[in-house]
Amino acid sequence: MTAPLFLDGSPAAHDALRAAVAEVLAVLTATDERGPFPSAGPARLRETAQAIEPLPDDAEPLGEVLADVGRTVLANGARVTDPWCAAHLHPPTLLTAAAAELAIAATNQSMDSYDQAPMATYVEDRLVGRLNELIGLPATASGVLTSGGTASNLLGLLLARDHAAGGANLSGLPAGAGRWRILASAGAHVSVRQAAAVLGLGRDAVVAVGTDDDGRMDVAALDRTLDQLAQTGAVPIAVVGTAGTTDTGAVDPLAALADRAAACGAWFHVDAAVGSALVLSDRLKPLVAGLERADSITADLHKLWWQPIGASALLVRSAASLGSVREPADYLNRTEDDDVLNLVDRSLDTSRRFDALKILVSLRATGRRRLAGLVEHLVDLAALAGEAVRRRADLELLAPPQTVTVLFRCRPDGVDEDRLDALNVDVQRRLLTSGRAVVGRTRYRGRVALKLTFTNPLTSPDDVAALLAAVAAEASARVGVAA
Ligand SMILES: Cc1ncc(COP(=O)(O)O)c(C=O)c1O
Structure with missing residues (x-):
């Protein structure tokens, strides 16, 4: 008898999964005692990868495949659990979240429509609601999970674009869009410029505002920039604050930025990919005062919330603002099915993982x-x-x-x-x-x-x-x- 290939609910499939998980764990524990980075250089790693046959004609025993993968692949990884692996913002993961990943993969629900993810849909909505509550957004708030901070920033700035010109989502950019500007500090993440390019505004629509000695956006410089833009007829459509910049960890003066955005009718987006986690702590929350005034917020959960990649959220002050993303499809988020929530209505993705599950499981199992x-x-x-x-x-x-x-x-x-x-x-x-x-x-x-x-x-x-x-x-x- 051949081993089951799929999880069909049968005892044989459950036994096979249990055995496979045990083998994965054996390989993981065998490769866990290494330094932060492989000493083999890129040429050797490339050569080793080229020697792997990813698609043999016939099956190889799982134990052998995993043993080989452990030796050649996992042993040559960056090890984020090593204290000397300290370059980037991607963390070790909560082990409860890693374990819950198995349930996400095994059940493989897709978050685009209610008929593919019934309870999962409402669980993600509930999770997003809890994040909004923690930040202090009003009851009108909403949001959606994304694959990362880059995707969240893109969605946030898409909403800013559509706020600037209702209908840009249908008929494209209006004639005056060449004068639109997005103001972000010189320390803002590169994905802000990237988003401007994707949205048809061009990277150079992002104006870099100077920073003070601490790397925070300088409010006087922002005021000067706004004056200069007004004199040249340019239109600030968005002010982007960063709560925790990538290189200095600086938190922009968010309340002052919120005031400036409100005064000129611009969207206020906060990239809190890093800083969103500060709201967990009563002691640290004041560092991100003003976050609750944002129109949209990027909150990465695969940074200081210790989730496996990908786990991010785009949170919005008003659920209505997400309306410009909605594109009804006859097979999916049908207009007549208005009694159910289809999360594709909030998202740039169609098929999407049930990442909310690992987040919910691990946050509950750890506690705020x-x-x-x-x-x-x-x-x-x-x-x-x-x-x-x-x-x-x-x-x-x-x-x-x-x-x-x-x-x-x-x-x-x-x-x-x-x-x-x-x-x-x-x-x-x-x-x-x-x-x-x-x-x-x-x-x-x-x-x-x-x-x-x-x-x-x-x-x-x-x-x-x-x-x-x-x-x-x-x-x-x-x-x-x-x-
Ligand atoms: C401030 C900030 N925003 C956005 C991002 C992009 O996040 P992701 O890598 O999840 O796309 C990063 C990544 O480090 C970041 O530091």
Whole structure:
């Protein structure tokens, strides 16, 4: 008898699933004791991948496939659970969320229509409602889950576009759209410019507003920009605030931005991909004061809410604003079926995963208080890392930590300013290619900067001190080599 291929509800299928899960777990635990990054370089990884046959003519035993995948694929991954894997904003996942992923995949409901996801539809709606309540949006609020912050920003800015000209969703951009501008800080995420391109406004419709010394949008600069736009006949259709920028973790002065957006009739979108998690904590929530005044909010749950990718939300102040997304289809969200909720009416996706399930399961199984403690730990860790950088003569803090990010560079004694960029590139690359540490590298105010992003609640102050010491030691070794 051949092994069941599908979950058909039979005992044989359940047994086969249980055995398959046990084999996956065996491989996962066997590959768990590694450093943060593989030391094999890109050429070797490519060669190893090319040697894999993804579609053999005949079946291979699952145990053998998984053993091979464990050795060649999983063992060569970035390991986000390692405290020295600290470059990016994607975190270790709550194990309860990872486990619930199995139920999502196994039941494979699609969130576009009620007749494909009956209870799931209302569960996502309930989850979104709870997020809105936590943020403090009014009862008119609504939202939808998306695959990530990029998708949420696109949807938020699409609503801004349609707010600027009712009917743009039907007949395209009006004649004056060439004068439309989106104002975002110079530290806003690249997906804002990308969204402007996708929406037909062009990337250059995004005006970068200057930031203060903390990397927050400078309100005086915003006022000047608005004046200049008015003088040239340009129309600000959206003000985008960022609650937790990618590189400095800065939170824009959201209430002031909300005032400016209201005064000029612009949509107020807040990219709280990072900062949305601060509302979990009574202590940290004041840092994002004004978030509740947004017309739309990007809240990533696969960042500081520790969900497996993808898990993000686009939240809106008024459910009616999502109306411009709705495109009825005779087979799907039929006009006559107005007694049911079809979430495709709120979404740019058609088929979509039931990601709300893993979120709901893991949030319930952790609890708000515990999650708040984890966010507070990471914010405290970033502050502590900032202090540690300040205390070291061989490191230079480039921006004060405000949420979970520390931006700095190596500055060993005796190295001229014009050699520092190359040195810092070299340090970051060597730590990465040797597999010792994944440290972020970006540019800040024209200079190469290193970045630690704390999303791993298991990271301790000792881990941070040791990582900073390793970065500084690498820089001093490079200076020794060059001398
Ligand atoms: C502030 C901010 N917004 C949006 C994004 C994009 O999110 P995603 O990677 O989930 O598309 C990021 C990613 O780091 C981010 O830092």
